[in-house]
Amino acid sequence: MTWLITGGAGYIGAHVVRAMTRAGERAVVYDDLSTGDAARVPDGIPLVVGSTLDGDRLARVLAEHEVTGVVHLAAKKQVGESVDQPLRYYRENVEGLRVLLEAVTAADVSAFVFSSSAAVYGMPDVDLVTEETPCMPMSPYGETKLVGEWLVRATGRATGLSTASLRYFNVAGAASPELADTGVFNLVPMVFEKLTENAAPRIFGDDYPTPDGTCIRDYIHVVDLAEAHVATARALQSSPGLDLTLNIGRGEGVSVREMIDTIAAVTGHHHVPTVTPRRPGDPARVVASADRIATELGWKARHDVHDMIASAWQGWLRHHPQAARD
Numbered sequence: 005m006t007w008l009i010t011g012g013a014g015y016i017g018a019h020v021v022r023a024m025t026r027a028g029e030r031a032v033v034y035d036d037l038s039t040g041d042a043a044r045v046p047d048g049i050p051l052v053v054g055s056t057l058d059g060d061r062l063a064r065v066l067a068e069h070e071v072t073g074v075v076h077l078a079a080k081k082q083v084g085e086s087v088d089q090p091l092r093y094y095r096e097n098v099e100g101l102r103v104l105l106e107a108v109t110a111a112d113v114s115a116f117v118f119s120s121s122a123a124v125y126g127m128p129d130v131d132l133v134t135e136e137t138p139c140m141p142m143s144p145y146g147e148t149k150l151v152g153e154w155l156v157r158a159t160g161r162a163t164g165l166s167t168a169s170l171r172y173f174n175v176a177g178a179a180s181p182e183l184a185d186t187g188v189f190n191l192v193p194m195v196f197e198k199l200t201e202n203a204a205p206r207i208f209g210d211d212y213p214t215p216d217g218t219c220i221r222d223y224i225h226v227v228d229l230a231e232a233h234v235a236t237a238r239a240l241q242s243s244p245g246l247d248l249t250l251n252i253g254r255g256e257g258v259s260v261r262e263m264i265d266t267i268a269a270v271t272g273h274h275h276v277p278t279v280t281p282r283r284p285g286d287p288a289r290v291v292a293s294a295d296r297i298a299t300e301l302g303w304k305a306r307h308d309v310h311d312m313i314a315s316a317w318q319g320w321l322r323h324h325p326q327a328a329r330d
């Protein structure tokens with residue numbers, strides 16, 4: 005099949021492109037380069053620079069490249085920014101998806117994979133979040149992902165398009181240093197940033213009802229996440245009319261304090277963390293049940309938190325060589 009990978013010049017998209025092509029699929033990247041980087045697109049893979057809001061351009065690209073499947077990663081992803089700019093987030097993430105689906109259903113596309121997020125769950129009050137846990141997003145970003153899932157599912161039901169919404173948990177790591185995430189929006193790069201300034205990392209709240217008092221999350225290596233896309237693509241290809249909603253996590257919780265300890269062990273930067281008050285809206289614990297994807301697709305994560313941090317640190321050092329410990 006030929007897959008259009010929207011957002012393929014982004015952090016996760018670049019890994020998905022590599023995993024899909026390694027698995028023998030053809031890929032075309034469609035990206036407006038708003039946060040992506042053309043250098044992340046491998047040689048020999050066509051890159052079309054365009055927005056998902058541009059339906060005419062999408063229609064042309066789908067026809068020209070005889071696209072039969074779409075992996076839709078293109079979106080804005082910062083929770084805080086979405087609170088300040090909800091209209092922009094709804095335009096890019098919801099309207100961009102609607103326009104894309106219109107082009108897709110008018111073309112010869114049979115499979116559609118949508119990048120959703122654990123943000124759809126909001127503040128789940130359960131040990132392990134299953135796909136049946138009620139979705140109560142806490143931010144416009146999370147809302148756009150939930151609405152996106154509805155749009156994708158409704159379109160699949162109405163047209164026969166095979167669809168999957170993949171709810172990513174906390175993504176970290178890189179396949180190689182040049183593919184690392186360059187944004188500083190998540191715990192790992194935020195801690196790296198402090199260590200680079202020779203300052204103590206910050207913990208937002210250590211009075212949560214968790215064993216060490218800090219928040220617990222489920223971290224997933226981007227290489228494993230990319231492989232989950234290959235498994236999903238294969239399933240959609242072989243079973244027309246499929247409608248999947250799947251968590252993508254490891255099913256293992258790691259606390260902020262444990263992450264900071266592992267980061268210290270990997271980087272050689274040892275600081276006693278500074279504890280500051282909780283951030284509003286941070287749930288105590290969000291950990292996936294990864295059972296459904298294991299049962300349905302036979303996929304399971306292979307990399308642990310140490311692998312994620314070590315590979316992310318190599319990427320960080322590319323841009324911040326002064327952070328290296330002698």
Ligand SMILES: NC(=O)c1ccc[n+]([C@@H]2O[C@H](COP(=O)([O-])OP(=O)(O)OC[C@H]3O[C@@H](n4cnc5c(N)ncnc54)[C@H](O)[C@@H]3O)[C@@H](O)[C@H]2O)c1
Nearest residue numbers: 011013014015016036037038039040055056078079121175
């Ligand atoms: N990184 C995470 O931890 C995480 C977690 C859950 C879900 N996600 C989702 O995964 C997807 C990819 O995230 P990422 O971390 O790689 O982010 P990213 O910002 O690195 O990648 C997004 C890509 O989409 C492109 N893009 C954005 N808006 C576009 C538009 N309207 N038209 C065309 N291209 C557009 C950007 O240029 C960029 O290359 C997003 O949908 C995000 O919401 C990410």
